[in-house]
Amino acid sequence: MAEIRLESVTKVYSRGGDAAVDAVSLAVADGSFTVLVGPSGCGKSTTLRMVAGLEDVTAGQIVIGGKRVNEVAPRDRDIAMVFQNYALYPHMTVRENLGFALKMRKTPREEIDRRVRAAAQTLGIAELLDRKPGQLSGGQRQRVAVGRAIVREPKAFLFDEPLSNLDARLRVSTRAELKALHQRLRTTTLYVTHDQEEAMTLGDQVVVMCGGKVQQAGPPMEIYRRPANRFVAGFLGTPPMNFLPGTLSKPGEFDNTHFASEAINLVNEPFVFSFGRERSDRLKTHHGAPVVLGIRPQALALAAEQEQGRDFPDTNQFVCELLVVEPLGDVMDLVCQAVSGERIVARVPAVDGLRAGTTIRLEVQPERLHVFEPGDFGAALL
Ligand SMILES: Nc1ncnc2c1ncn2[C@@H]1O[C@H](COP(=O)(O)OP(=O)(O)O)[C@@H](O)[C@H]1O
Numbered sequence: 610m611a612e613i614r615l616e617s618v619t620k621v622y623s624r625g626g627d628a629a630v631d632a633v634s635l636a637v638a639d640g641s642f643t644v645l646v647g648p649s650g651c652g653k654s655t656t657l658r659m660v661a662g663l664e665d666v667t668a669g670q671i672v673i674g675g676k677r678v679n680e681v682a683p684r685d686r687d688i689a690m691v692f693q694n695y696a697l698y699p700h701m702t703v704r705e706n707l708g709f710a711l712k713m714r715k716t717p718r719e720e721i722d723r724r725v726r727a728a729a730q731t732l733g734i735a736e737l738l739d740r741k742p743g744q745l746s747g748g749q750r751q752r753v754a755v756g757r758a759i760v761r762e763p764k765a766f767l768f769d770e771p772l773s774n775l776d777a778r779l780r781v782s783t784r785a786e787l788k789a790l791h792q793r794l795r796t797t798t799l800y801v802t803h804d805q806e807e808a809m810t811l812g813d814q815v816v817v818m819c820g821g822k823v824q825q826a827g828p829p830m831e832i833y834r835r836p837a838n839r840f841v842a843g844f845l846g847t848p849p850m851n852f853l854p855g856t857l858s859k860p861g862e863f864d865n866t867h868f869a870s871e872a873i874n875l876v877n878e879p880f881v882f883s884f885g886r887e888r889s890d891r892l893k894t895h896h897g898a899p900v901v902l903g904i905r906p907q908a909l910a911l912a913a914e915q916e917q918g919r920d921f922p923d924t925n926q927f928v929c930e931l932l933v934v935e936p937l938g939d940v941m942d943l944v945c946q947a948v949s950g951e952r953i954v955a956r957v958p959a960v961d962g963l964r965a966g967t968t969i970r971l972e973v974q975p976e977r978l979h980v981f982e983p984g985d986f987g988a989a990l991l
């Protein structure tokens with residue numbers, strides 16, 4: 610096993626072109642499961658392929674197990690990669706597919722047999738060893754692809770969207786199996802996906818990328834709770850975080866900063882959230898400045914029933930038009946429209962009797978508010 614380190618790694622495909630990967634630095638600790646996540650085209654696969662040695666590094670260096678590998682051939686890096694299209698050899702049986710890399714390395718027959726049987730056992734495909742890939746389901750083929758990586762007993766695994774070809778249900782169960790497998794083998798793993806839920810559930814470290822750059826890296830719940838910028842805040846979490854433009858007020862007599870927004874107002878009263886004293890202190894250099902407020906759908910609740918009909922909102926409440934109710938079982942999503950036309954989604958415990966087209970009053974948990982500088986990548990201010 611080994612640590613993988615990227616030091617300011619850049620990849621430019623065509624001379625003078627934009628960097629597909631732009632000065633990326635990250636460390637995958639020995640034995641950890643690190644997930645690179647970001648929208649399509651953000652440079653995830655390029656990063657992974659440079660670690661594998663399938664792409665040259667334009668600048669910076671890659672260090673595996675304490676050794677610079679920029680000039681080391683892929684086969685000598687002792688790393689196994691699993692791709693989205695499993696690339697199994699169709700004319701070989703599962704047993705032959707699993708053992709192929711070892712055979713190429715002139716591993717003794719008995720050793721190949723032993724490792725193939727152990728991997729097949731681990732992955733629950735022992736009874737499939739004599740089949741050809743064409744006789745397997747998508748999920749089984751995926752296991753064989755993982756098995757091929759396991760038998761090599763490499764220093765590290767690299768996965769590039771290995772679950773994308775599976776249907777939703779199978780993806781969720783296979784995801785749990787991959788995590789269990791890692792807990793057993795503890796092999797250093799770098800895993801790429803565009804799916805934020807997959808990233809959160811699998812990684813002990815999540816690295817969010819956009820535009821070839823690392824936006825934030827850390828344990829998944831830390832990133833979820835304290836996103837460093839608006840992009841990360843909007844990318845992790847379902848439904849996505851709501852964003853509202855507005856301004857921070859100067860503190861009044863209680864040293865309490867307020868957020869006022871024309872976006873959600875009622876009869877010309879700007880809408881007001883209150884941050885409380887401690888958080889106000891951290892916002893004080895931004896008083897009077899335009900900001901973007903972030904509210905997770907889970908941080909919103911329906912105001913108490915007796916408050917629903919009242920005309921003027923209390924602090925931390927606002928009214929909006931309920932456009933659509935999406936029942937999800939225990940919870941439901943309320944898709945609402947503020948007076949200015951902003952969409953706001955609230956995820957609340959399921960209740961009966963809400964009707965689309967009516968006005969409802971929502972309440973925010975002020976301690977769960979996020980504040981960002983303006984712009985798509987505006988930095989978090991709290
Ligand atoms: N072989 C290539 N030649 C030129 N440009 C490429 C090549 N592979 C990827 N790119 C470009 O590099 C950027 C990052 O691509 P990629 O690493 O595949 O992103 P992701 O895996 O996050 O979807 C994209 O703009 C893509 O078009």
Ligand SMILES: [Mg+2]
Binds near residue numbers: 653654655
């Ligand atoms: Mg990719």
